[in-house]
Amino acid sequence: MRVYPAIALLLSFVICTPGLAQTTYQTDASHAVILDAETGEVLFSRNADEAMPPASMSKMMTVLMLIEAIEAGSLSLDDELPVSEYAWRTGGAASGSSTMFLEVNSRARVDDLLRGIIIQSGNDACIVVAEAIGGSEAAFADMMTDRAHELGLTSASFANSTGWPHPDHRISALDLARLARILIEDHPDYYDIWSEREFTYNGIRQYNRNPLLGVFSGADGLKTGHTEESGYGLVGSAERDGERRIIVFNGMSSNNDRATEAERMMRSALSDYSLYRLFEAGDPVDHQAEVFMGEAPTVALRVSSDVTAGLHRRARRDLSVSVSYDGPLVAPVQEGDVVGTLTVEAPDYEARTYDLVAAESVAEKGLMGRIGAAIAHMLRG
Incomplete structure (x- = not known):
């Protein structure tokens, strides 16, 4: 499982200040x-x-x-x-x-x-x-x-x-x-x-x-x-x-x-609370997934749905977003295939995951290309 840090699009939201945001709202209600x-x-x-x-x-x-x-x-x-x-x-x-x-x-x-x-x-x-x-x-x-x-x-x-x-x-x-x-x-x-x-x-x-x-x-x-x-x-x-x-x-x-x-x-x-729209459906993320035996070595990733987070203003500064996928992906990859997840986390916020899909199709290499890729893979160990 490959896990990447927050993508560049969200760097304005990702400022790690451990311990700064404690419980965002205190209440005596049960x-x-x-x-x-x-x-x-x-x-x-x-x-x-x-x-x-x-x-x-x-x-x-x-x-x-x-x-x-x-x-x-x-x-x-x-x-x-x-x-x-x-x-x-x-x-x-x-x-x-x-x-x-x-x-x-x-x-x-x-x-x-x-x-x-x-x-x-x-x-x-x-x-x-x-x-x-x-x-x-x-x-x-x-x-x-x-x-x-x-x-x-x-x-x-x-x-x-x-x-x-x-x-x-x-x-x-x-x-x-x-x-x-x-x-x-x-x-x-x-x-x-x-x-x-x-x-x-x-x-x-x-x-x-x-x-x-x-x-x-x-x-x-x-x-x-x-x-x-x-x-x-x-x-x-x-x-x-x-x-x-x-x-x-x-x-x-x-x-x-x-x-x-x-x-x-x-x-x-x-x-104190706002709804932050982090991505709209179809937006790209700033990481690509590796593709094994594919005509292209990587494939771009997109979110499949809107990604929003309702947060207290103090929790916003500790918001983090990560991308993960089981990789490398094995060709062929079809556009729209679910290939990974995007996870949103913040203090006093239940972590949520969203599907990531392949932004385009990646065909499998031809026979000679597959043989060459297999040899290279063995040589790399």
């Missing part, structure tokens, strides 16, 4: 992730792939299911859905949990239920929606899990529509961030609701619990969560100067700690 909304690139991660109890943050999936039902035409914003005794007793005023204060045996407009879930975090509203779409909350939870897996949110396992504590109700911080990205990008007509500061239903005014709204410029979503098991968590999003970041964290010890961490993490997400 699980956290910062995501670039445009690309889906992970900029910071702490236990982000580990399934965790999401509390009310999982209501984003309930909202997605409702929005998809509306867009499919099976429900409309003007439809009125029945409030069952189960929904009222389990998630309404009688439950003592987050509620929209729906009245038992009443009917509620889908438009109101949507705001009741997003703004008021109403457990009763979630159950009403679940029963209307799935027939029962348990069946709806299975539908939520199946749909999440279809969307690539493989850590998701839902046991209810509300986020109420249950050992089988889990999803990772990273998948929550990806779910937020789906809501933002694929369903923009409904996204403004996430930034509404208050909603009044049944004469009761309740306020959006998102601590970023009205405090952090550019913040416009999405959802808080809290149970004894999960601690205090947040899925937040903000946009500044055309850049949007999504943050997710969980496991804070108090409401005040959550508010402080939300602002601090979002500020860092937008100020």
